[in-house]
Amino acid sequence: FDDSLNSAIHTTYRTWLRSSSMHEPRDPPLKVVLFFFRSFLLTSILGGRRR
Secondary structure (H helix, E strand, O other), X not given: OOHHHHXXXXXXXXHHHHHHXXXXXXXXXXXXXXXXXXXXXXXXXXXXXXX
């Protein structure tokens, strides 16, 4: 993983920790998963083209 993707994962994880503590624990972090998945796809596509 490159640095930008690594920091994106870290930021997403910390955001999920913050939001999960504020909301009900039974609420699944689906938005976070979708956001991370979309970011991962975009980063891998753009990163692959640059190389």
